[in-house]
Amino acid sequence: MERTWKVGGEQGEGIDSTGEILAKVLNRTGHYIFAYRSFMSLIKGGHTYYKIRIRDRPVHYHGDQLDILLAFDQLTIEMNWSELHDGSLIIYDDSKKGITPKEDKRLALAPIPLTHMAKELGNEIVKNMVACGASAAAMDLSLTTFEPVIEELFAKKGEKVVELNRQALRKGFEYYRENFRERFPLPPRGNKKLALVSGNEMTGLGALLGGCRFLAAYPITPATEIMYWMLRFLPNYGGRVVQAEDEIAACIMAIGANYAGVRAATSTSGPGFSLMQEAIGLAGMTETPLVIIDVQRGGPGTGLPTKTEQSDLNEMLYGSHGEIPRIVLIPSTIEESLHFTFHAFELAEKYQCPVIVGTDLYLGMSKKSSDSLDLSNYQVKRHSMVTQEELDRLEKGEYKRYNLGVENGISPRSIPGQRNGRYVALSNEHDEGDVEIEDPDLRRRMFDKRLRKLAGFDFGPESIEWIGEREGDLLLVCFGSPRVQLEEALDRLLREGRKAGLLILKVVKPFPAVRVKPYLERAKEVLVVENNGTGQLAQLLRQEVGHHDKIKSLLRYDGVPFTVQQIVDAVQGEKEALYHG
Amino acid sequence: MADRNASMQMFRVDARPTWCPGCGDYTVLASLQKAVANLGLQPEEVVLSTGIGCSGKLSQHFGSYGFHGLHGRSLPIAQGVQLANPRLTVIAAGGDGDGYGIGLGHFLHALRRNVNITYIVMDNNIYGLTTGQTSPTSAKGFKSKTSPHGAAENPIRPLYLALSQGASFVAQAFSGDVKEMTEIFEAAIRHKGFSLVNSFSPCVTFNKVNTYDWFKDHLVKLSERPDYRPESHLEALSYIDQFGGLVTGIIFQQEGRRAYHEENLGGEEIMPFDSPVKMSNEEREKILSYYY
Ligand SMILES: Cc1ncc(C[n+]2csc(CCOP(=O)(O)OP(=O)(O)O)c2C)c(N)n1
Ligand code: SF4
Numbered sequence: 111m112e113r114t115w116k117v118g119g120e121q122g123e124g125i126d127s128t129g130e131i132l133a134k135v136l137n138r139t140g141h142y143i144f145a146y147r148s149f150m151s152l153i154k155g156g157h158t159y160y161k162i163r164i165r166d167r168p169v170h171y172h173g174d175q176l177d178i179l180l181a182f183d184q185l186t187i188e189m190n191w192s193e194l195h196d197g198s199l200i201i202y203d204d205s206k207k208g209i210t211p212k213e214d215k216r217l218a219l220a221p222i223p224l225t226h227m228a229k230e231l232g233n234e235i236v237k238n239m240v241a242c243g244a245s246a247a248a249m250d251l252s253l254t255t256f257e258p259v260i261e262e263l264f265a266k267k268g269e270k271v272v273e274l275n276r277q278a279l280r281k282g283f284e285y286y287r288e289n290f291r292e293r294f295p296l297p298p299r300g301n302k303k304l305a306l307v308s309g310n311e312m313t314g315l316g317a318l319l320g321g322c323r324f325l326a327a328y329p330i331t332p333a334t335e336i337m338y339w340m341l342r343f344l345p346n347y348g349g350r351v352v353q354a355e356d357e358i359a360a361c362i363m364a365i366g367a368n369y370a371g372v373r374a375a376t377s378t379s380g381p382g383f384s385l386m387q388e389a390i391g392l393a394g395m396t397e398t399p400l401v402i403i404d405v406q407r408g409g410p411g412t413g414l415p416t417k418t419e420q421s422d423l424n425e426m427l428y429g430s431h432g433e434i435p436r437i438v439l440i441p442s443t444i445e446e447s448l449h450f451t452f453h454a455f456e457l458a459e460k461y462q463c464p465v466i467v468g469t470d471l472y473l474g475m476s477k478k479s480s481d482s483l484d485l486s487n488y489q490v491k492r493h494s495m496v497t498q499e500e501l502d503r504l505e506k507g508e509y510k511r512y513n514l515g516v517e518n519g520i521s522p523r524s525i526p527g528q529r530n531g532r533y534v535a536l537s538n539e540h541d542e543g544d545v546e547i548e549d550p551d552l553r554r555r556m557f558d559k560r561l562r563k564l565a566g567f568d569f570g571p572e573s574i575e576w577i578g579e580r581e582g583d584l585l586l587v588c589f590g591s592p593r594v595q596l597e598e599a600l601d602r603l604l605r606e607g608r609k610a611g612l613l614i615l616k617v618v619k620p621f622p623a624v625r626v627k628p629y630l631e632r633a634k635e636v637l638v639v640e641n642n643g644t645g646q647l648a649q650l651l652r653q654e655v656g657h658h659d660k661i662k663s664l665l666r667y668d669g670v671p672f673t674v675q676q677i678v679d680a681v682q683g684e685k686e687a688l689y690h691g
Numbered sequence: 692m693a694d695r696n697a698s699m700q701m702f703r704v705d706a707r708p709t710w711c712p713g714c715g716d717y718t719v720l721a722s723l724q725k726a727v728a729n730l731g732l733q734p735e736e737v738v739l740s741t742g743i744g745c746s747g748k749l750s751q752h753f754g755s756y757g758f759h760g761l762h763g764r765s766l767p768i769a770q771g772v773q774l775a776n777p778r779l780t781v782i783a784a785g786g787d788g789d790g791y792g793i794g795l796g797h798f799l800h801a802l803r804r805n806v807n808i809t810y811i812v813m814d815n816n817i818y819g820l821t822t823g824q825t826s827p828t829s830a831k832g833f834k835s836k837t838s839p840h841g842a843a844e845n846p847i848r849p850l851y852l853a854l855s856q857g858a859s860f861v862a863q864a865f866s867g868d869v870k871e872m873t874e875i876f877e878a879a880i881r882h883k884g885f886s887l888v889n890s891f892s893p894c895v896t897f898n899k900v901n902t903y904d905w906f907k908d909h910l911v912k913l914s915e916r917p918d919y920r921p922e923s924h925l926e927a928l929s930y931i932d933q934f935g936g937l938v939t940g941i942i943f944q945q946e947g948r949r950a951y952h953e954e955n956l957g958g959e960e961i962m963p964f965d966s967p968v969k970m971s972n973e974e975r976e977k978i979l980s981y982y983y
Contacts, residue, residue, distance in 0.1 A: 138983075305982040315978065319970065324775055343978065347970070350774055350955060355800040359767040362760070366740070366771020369758055370779070374771065392761050485975040507705070526738045526756040526772065526779055534750050534757035537743070545706050546751065 111166050111297040114173045115245060117238075118159035118190060119182025121152055124238040127263075128180070129160025131242055134259045135251070136164055137306040137479045140299035145477040146172035146671075151331070151415045157185050166297035170443060170478065170594035174673040177294050178248055180241050182224075184209050191215075199292050201244050203237070218292040220244065227281055236278035243282025250295050253283055302481045309447040309473035313403055314339030316451025317375055319488040322401070323349035324374035326363035328356055328382060331415050332471040333405040336377040357382035361389040361402065368399045369535055371525035373455050375401035379471075380409045380422055387430040390464050394434025396535040397512065397523070397560065399458035399465075403451065406470040406590075408669050417669025418471040420590050421642035426466045427619050427650070433557075435564040437465040438619035442575070442593040444478050450616065452488050453569075460493035461563050462520060468618075470641070472591040472671050496522035501530040509533065510542040514555055519562030564620050573622040576629060578604060578611030584681065585633035589615045589647055592639050592672050599677035608681070615647070621654045636660045639677060643667035699728035702737075702754040709748065715866030715892030715903075716745060719813055720752050722869050723782070726876035727755070732780055740769040742785035742794060744820045746813035746892065749784045763793030766801045769808050777807065777952045780880060784811040788818045791827040791847045802858050802885050807950040809879040809886045812849065815894035816901045823897030833900065850931045850942060853887045854924065859945040860886035861927070863938060865910055866893060867903050871939060878941055884950045891939075906937075913940030922946075 117128045126147065133145045142165045150156035163173040176193035179186070181202040187209070194200070196216040202209045204221035211219055222244055228237035246253060256279055264272045314336050317325070325340045327333070341351045354360035360376045367374035378386065383404045393400035406422045408414025426438045437457050439450040451467050458465040501509055501524065511533035513521040521542075524531025534544035539556060541547050547556075578600050588596050593614045600612045613629050615622075630636055630651070638648040638661060645663040652658050664680045666672050702724040710716050727737055737755035741747040743762035750757035758768045769783035783801075790798055790812040801808060817835060818824040824837040828849070832841040853861045860882040864872040872890065879886035891906050911934045913919045919940075920926055927943040 303983055305979060307982050311982070318978075319975070324771070326771065350952075352770075352774065352955065354767070355796055358764070359770075359797055359800065362764050362767035363771035363774070365760075366758070366768035367775035368771070369768070370738070370772040370775035372775035374775065388761060389764075392764075396758070396760075483979060485979065486972055488975075490969070527735055527776060529733075529735050532734050532754065532756055534759055536751070536759045537761055538759065544751065544757070546748075 112169070112173065113164040113178075113249065113294055113296055114161065114176045115164070115178045115180070115249070116159055116161040116176055116190060116193075117180040117182070117241070118157065118186030120154070121150060121156045121158040122154035123182050124235070125158050125160055125182070128238040128242055129162065131256070131259055131263065132245065133162055133306060133477060135255050136162065137304050138259070139255050140301060140304065141296060142167060142169050142300070142304065142479045143306075144169040144172050144479075146472070147475055149416050157189055159186065159190070164296055166300070168479070168481065171598060171674070172476070174675050178245060180245055181209065187211055199248060199294065201241060201248065218290075220248070220286065220290045220292070222282065222285055224282075227285070228278060231274060231278055231281065233274060236274055239275045239278035240282035243279040244286040246279070247283045247286035248290070248292060248294055250293055253280060304479035304481050305483050306477055307444060307480055307483070308335070308475060308477045309441070309444045309469055310335035310405065310475065311339055312444055312448040313377070313451045313467065313469060313474070314343065316448035317401070317455065318343055318347065319448070319485065319490070320452040320455030321373040321490040322375050322455055323347065323372050324364065324367040325349075325377065326352040326354045326360040326367075326374070327377045328354050328360050330379045330382045332407055332474045333377045333379045333382070333403065335474070336403060336405070357385040358389065361386040361400070362392070365389060365393050365396075365398050365400055368458075369396075369526070371527070373399070373459065375403060375455070377403040377405070379405045379407045381412060383422060383425060384429075387425070390430040390436070391432050391434060392537050393464045394430070394436060394560065395432070395537055397462040397521070398535060399462055401454045401458050401465050401467065403467045403469065405474040406468060414669040416471070418591065418671055419641050419667060419669065420470055421646065421667070422468065423589075423618065423642070423646040423650070426468050433561070435461065435463045435561055436619060437461065437463065437564070437567070438468060438617070439465065440468045440589045440616050440618055441473065442588070442590055442614050442616060444473060444476065445480055445482060446616070447473060448483070456490060456493065460520070461567075462494055462523060463563060468590065470591050494520050494522055496524050496528070496531060498528055501528055504530060506530060511535075511544060512540060512542045512556065512559070514542050514559055516559070519559045519565070567620045568622065569617045573617040574625050575614040575616065576611060579609045580611065581632065582609040582611040583634040584608065584610040585629055585636045586610065586612045587615065587636060587638045587647070587651065588612070588640060589618060592641060595672045595674050595677055596639055598674045599681070602674065602678055603681060610681070618650065621650065623654045626651070627655050630655050630657045630660065633660065635662070637662050637664055637681065639664045639672065641666050641671070698731070699724050701734050702727055704752055704754050706752070708752045710745060711896045713895040714745065715815060715894070716749065716813055718866035718869050718872065719784075719811065719890055719892055720749060722864075722872040723749075723753060723811070723876055725873045726880060727780070729873070729877055730880060736778070737780045737782065738769070738772050740765045740772065740781070740783045742789035744786035744789045744818070745894070746784065746786035746819070747789060749813075763789050764797065765789065766794060766797040766808070766810065770801055770804070770806050773806055773808055774952055774955075781807070782809045782811065782880070784813065786819065786826075787812060787814040787816060787828040788826045791849060795827070795847070799852070799856055802853060802856055802887065804951040805859055805884045805948060807883055807885070807952060809876070809882075809888065811876070811888045811890055813892035814849070814889050815892050815898055817894050817898040819894045819897060848936055849887065849889045850936055851928070854927055854943055858887055858943070859884040859948050860941075861943040862886070862888045862941045864888055864890040865906055865939050866891060867907060868939065871912070871914065875941060878944075882944060884948055909937045911938045913938055913942065
């Protein structure tokens with residue numbers, strides 16, 4: 111069982127805070143929720159909404175349909191009309207002229223003079239709390255559950271403000287109770303304590319647990335929240351955050367800090383990631399650990415800064431000049447943002463190379479209730495370093511930073527401050543020590559050494575995830591956030607008797623071809639679902655595992671996440687219209 | 692003194708520099724080796740970060756830890772290192788193209804942060820490594836491969852730039868005067884905060900205008916003007932104005948200002964590399980509790 115609720119209006123009308131309050135209350139009362147924000151690259155004006163889906167079990171997607179729409183303006187009704195179904199409810203502000211719900215669906219309407227009521231209470235600002243109260247009444251949610259959240263949010267502004275909000279909430283609640291009959295009872299709640307977390311927050315937490323103690327970044331939507339998170343938590347652990355002058359500096363500062371022995375990262379999105387390409391080559395060449403978190407958004411150029419897209423894959427895989435070893439990890443759920451970011455720091459240090467964590471706006475900025483956050487297994491170790499004792503045993507000048515003698519290509523690193531470990535990290539091709547070279551044979555051997563580091567790399571079973579019928583005739587493939595809609599689509603397909611499976615790729619470089627191959631071999635048909643216009647993941651699959659004729663693409667690149675229905679439709683017949691590639 | 696020679700020796704490396712005979716960069720190297728030795732520093736305590744250019748090769752010839760990175764990017768590396776481990780002595784160096792061309796933005800920002808770094812710009816008024824193009828400090832009208840009819844732009848004026856943006860230490864040195872250069876480097880390294888040392892370091896191969904002799908004829912030594920006070924911003928500006936920027940010595944020094952790592956986080960150190968990066972389960976749960 112499930113419920114969906116959405117509030118929409120003009121940016122600046124308190125849409126976000128209305129959504130946040132309700133999301134908090136629902137999560138605290140033990141409901142599994144998923145909250146998605148859609149917003150525009152504007153501060154005031156423009157349409158924005160906040161949608162919450164409530165379920166009796168964990169939920170990863172905000173849902174195709176809508177039960178209750180709280181509309182602050184006409185545009186909200188029009189923009190969200192397609193999600194409403196027979197029996198849905200629209201709560202709208204009838205103190206505003208111009209809000210006129212259409213009548214072609216059998217909808218329930220709850221006109222409430224939100225603005226008037228708020229003004230009567232003394233401040234128009236609290237109209238969102240009046241609306242919140244009405245929503246609570248429609249969902250049979252008790253008012254007392256709001257108390258602690260209101261206290262927390264407004265305590266800083268004083269008891270008067272807290273009281274005003276309380277009154278507004280009660281007024282909306284009572285008004286709805288007295289005037290309208292429709293009730294949308296919530297799914298039963300569990301008794302587990304739930305954390306309400308976003309992907310960006312979990313990325314931050316993964317970094318902290320992974321030993322990150324330095325973040326240099328430049329603000330960019332949708333990655334800035336990671337910086338906020340780090341600013342809040344890193345200082346407690348002796349860490350530092352720098353707002354750099356640009357992404358070039360941010361990335362290179364992170365390389366400098368890594369060189370000095372501190373685990374360091376930078377976080378960014380599309381255009382910022384492009385600016386870092388030169389530095390990625392530098393980290394690869396100097397064999398300095400580096401973690402970059404790219405929260406993908408719509409491109410190219412500044413593209414769709416507040417919309418989700420997965421079009422940086424090629425840049426993550428191939429970006430930068432020359433050829434270097436690198437690892438690219440792609441979380442597919444909010445919890446996995448933590449898991450893979452943690453591992454990014456371990457791997458960067460172990461392999462002394464850049465590790466890119468590619469999330470996206472949908473994953474980064476959505477919030478969900480999580481009952482499975484277990485942090486106890488994340489322990490860091492130091493990797494691939496030379497100890498002071500080892501250095502002391504060497505003659506002066508004997509230590510070779512880029513030692514070719516290491517079979518796995520990973521030569522232990524010394525850190526400034528260590529005696530007898532002196533070396534120069536060299537961006538030019540160099541010998542085993544730190545002398546610039548152009549000798550063809552040595553060049554080839556240094557190059558091979560670097561590339562050898564990842565020759566046998568395998569992240570293990572977690573490189574991919576597979577759900578569904580093993581001997582299915584249809585294989586759905588994705589990376590990153592569309593997994594959430596695909597999981598539900600698969601569920602429906604399986605219930606309808608379709609033999610299908612879903613393969614989620616989480617490590618895309620080095621590509622886990624051996625793990626992926628059997629699934630493609632067995633499938634009759636492969637549908638790769640991704641949020642970009644050229645099918646970058648499908649191209650990668652063709653390149654890495656072949657089966658060109660089987661692979662088709664379902665692409666969405668309008669900035670809007672897939673719906674479950676769209677995927678089911680694509681599979682079930684409206685193929686012509688939707689298949690590409 | 693014997694001791695000092697021994698420690699200067701520690702900052703030498705075996706490989707011979709690849710600079711052209713007579714290049715001003717040799718003197719910068721020697722002065723810097725002398726300066727760190729005079730300050731009693733150990734090679735493992737010093738990190739020298741450089742960009743790309745003939746000047747950028749300094750890190751390869753200097754016996755401390757080093758990072759020879761990308762063109763124009765010596766300062767972001769240096770800042771990362773300095774903030775990661777403020778106990779290190781961090782020096783960044785590069786050419787006028789490196790520092791005032793491609794890296795100008797980084798220069799201004801490191802300066803305004805007052806990161807505790809000594810930044811040495813080997814200013815030869817030309818691009819050396821790429822074989823003689825016009826640089827941001829080439830004079831207007833300067834003829835080179837990329838300005839055959841004479842440079843159309845006004846040159847960057849690094850001293851004005853640094854002073855106007857609130858640098859806490861601004862100096863200028865000349866490769867023809869090792870003694871003064873060494874003293875300036877020492878003072879710059881000792882200074883807590885960002886120190887700019889613009890060092891005239893002639894390119895004997897490509898720049899036939901700004902030669903050693905040309906500098907000798909034009910440069911004015913502040914140390915020969917005993918009443919000069921490097922605490923005065925106004926005086927600094929009026930001096931460099933009066934002599935067209937062609938002065939050497941410590942031009943400005945502001946003492947007592949907090950460096951960036953002390954402002955950002957109050958000077959606490961980042962967990963050093965050799966201590967285990969660990970977090971207790973209680974701490975983990977505490978972080979999670981923010982989300983319930
Ligand atoms: C991004 C990038 N652009 C261009 C270059 C080519 N390049 C190398 S050194 C240099 C100029 C060096 O001039 P300067 O910094 O004045 O140093 P000098 O050689 O004169 O000491 C240039 C343009 C490069 N290495 N990287
Ligand atoms: S080209 Fe000029 S700057 Fe480069 S080494 Fe030769 S003299 Fe020095």
